[in-house]
Amino acid sequence: MTNLIQAISILAAAIAVSFGAIGPALGEGRAVAAAMDAIARQPESAGTISRTLFVGLAMIETMAIYCLVIALLVLFANPFVK
Amino acid sequence: MIHSPLLTTPLFHAGPIPVTAPVVTTWAIMAILVIGAALATRRLSLTPSKFQTVLELLVTTIDAQILDTMQTEPQKYRSLIGTLFLFILISNCSSLIPNVEPPTAHIETDAALALVVFCATIFYGIRTRGVLRYLATFAEPTWIMIPLNVVEQITRTFSLTVRLFGNVMSGVFVVGIVLSLAGLLVPIPLMALDLLTGAVQAYIFTVLAMVFIGAALADSSSSDKPTIRQGTP
Numbered sequence: 001m002t003n004l005i006q007a008i009s010i011l012a013a014a015i016a017v018s019f020g021a022i023g024p025a026l027g028e029g030r031a032v033a034a035a036m037d038a039i040a041r042q043p044e045s046a047g048t049i050s051r052t053l054f055v056g057l058a059m060i061e062t063m064a065i066y067c068l069v070i071a072l073l074v075l076f077a078n079p080f081v082k
Numbered sequence: 083m084i085h086s087p088l089l090t091t092p093l094f095h096a097g098p099i100p101v102t103a104p105v106v107t108t109w110a111i112m113a114i115l116v117i118g119a120a121l122a123t124r125r126l127s128l129t130p131s132k133f134q135t136v137l138e139l140l141v142t143t144i145d146a147q148i149l150d151t152m153q154t155e156p157q158k159y160r161s162l163i164g165t166l167f168l169f170i171l172i173s174n175c176s177s178l179i180p181n182v183e184p185p186t187a188h189i190e191t192d193a194a195l196a197l198v199v200f201c202a203t204i205f206y207g208i209r210t211r212g213v214l215r216y217l218a219t220f221a222e223p224t225w226i227m228i229p230l231n232v233v234e235q236i237t238r239t240f241s242l243t244v245r246l247f248g249n250v251m252s253g254v255f256v257v258g259i260v261l262s263l264a265g266l267l268v269p270i271p272l273m274a275l276d277l278l279t280g281a282v283q284a285y286i287f288t289v290l291a292m293v294f295i296g297a298a299l300a301d302s303s304s305s306d307k308p309t310i311r312q313g314t315p
Contacts, residue, residue: 051150055293058286062241065248076086 005080013071020067027060087251090188104185111172111185115165151289152296159295162202166195167288174250174280177257178273184280187251189243196242199291200235207298216298242290249283 035053039046092100122137130138144164148156170186177184185191207216220231253276260269 048150051289054282054286055289058245058283058290061249062245065245065252068248068252069244072087077088 002081005078009074009078009081013074016067016071016074020070021064024060024064027063028057031056031060087187087255088189090190102188103183104188104191107173107176107182108185108191111169111176115168115172147289148292151292152299154296154299159206159292162198163288163292166198166291167284170195170246170284170287171281174284175277177254177276177280183254184250186246187254189247189251192243192247195246195287196239199242199294200239202291203235203294203298206295210299219298238290238294242287246283246287249279253279 031053035049038049042049090102090104092102093106094101122133126134141160141164144167145156145160148154148159148163152159173184173186173191175184176182177187186195204216207219211219221228222231253272257269257272257276260272
């Protein structure tokens with residue numbers, strides 16, 4: 001029984017990380033593309049754009065990090081595996 | 083050796099208090115920062131030496147960032163923001179020293195740092211606006227938003243914690259896995275990537291701290307900012 005729960009936990013961690021990475025990856029790609037476009041149009045405001053981009057990317061990336069934390073919780077701090 | 087990143091085991095006991103490795107590293111970094119700053123500012127001169135020039139460049143850069151992000155005088159916030167940035171930067175880079183794990187790779191350190199930002203937000207908000215006017219900002223668009231605004235305060239502190247923890251810890255973790263799979267000298271490019279991630283995360287943590295504190299300070303001045311921006315293009 002514990003073996004089954006462990007196997008399912010590992011599978012769940014893998015699924016959480018893999019599917020949780022898809023959305024933020026697409027979002028970050030769009031954000032970087034838009035920032036590149038903006039910098040190409042207005043090179044003089046590159047500083048402001050890249051600072052805002054960094055903060056925005058950090059916000060988007062948090063979603064992927066949440067998935068990573070869930071995966072780690074499932075792997076290392078699973079309440080059902082004793 | 084790969085162990086759970088959520089667990090810390092005490093190194094030794096100082097009286098009744100268990101002391102873990104991140105605590106020792108944190109105190110070492112704090113000592114380096116304090117002693118270094120005391121030594122560096124002991125002999126300041128108007129014709130600066132090379133070292134003083136570097137320090138002045140650092141302080142000027144932090145000041146410029148504060149001025150850009152918060153749109154206020156950097157004087158009051160320089161010590162908090164600058165210390166946060168330097169501490170996180172040095173502790174993220176401390177993984178380069180063999181046998182040392184960065185303290186930010188443990189969730190307790192990050193939680194403490196985020197708690198400092200949380201308290202600073204409330205403190206500066208109350209100091210500039212007064213208690214009642216600060217509390218009134220929670221009902222900012224309408225009073226229905228009060229629960230959402232309260233929840234936002236907590237979740238953004240939590241996400242500050244988890245963001246720093248996740249990034250630094252995953253770097254350390256990946257280096258450990260690659261080292262155990264491939265062997266010596268192979269994870270060096272990954273460690274270089276870790277340095278970059280660490281610097282970016284230190285920057286992001288401080289920028290977000292500035293944004294949060296700035297949002298608590300000045301909604302009254304933000305109403306006249308857009309008119310300036312509309313005038314410039």
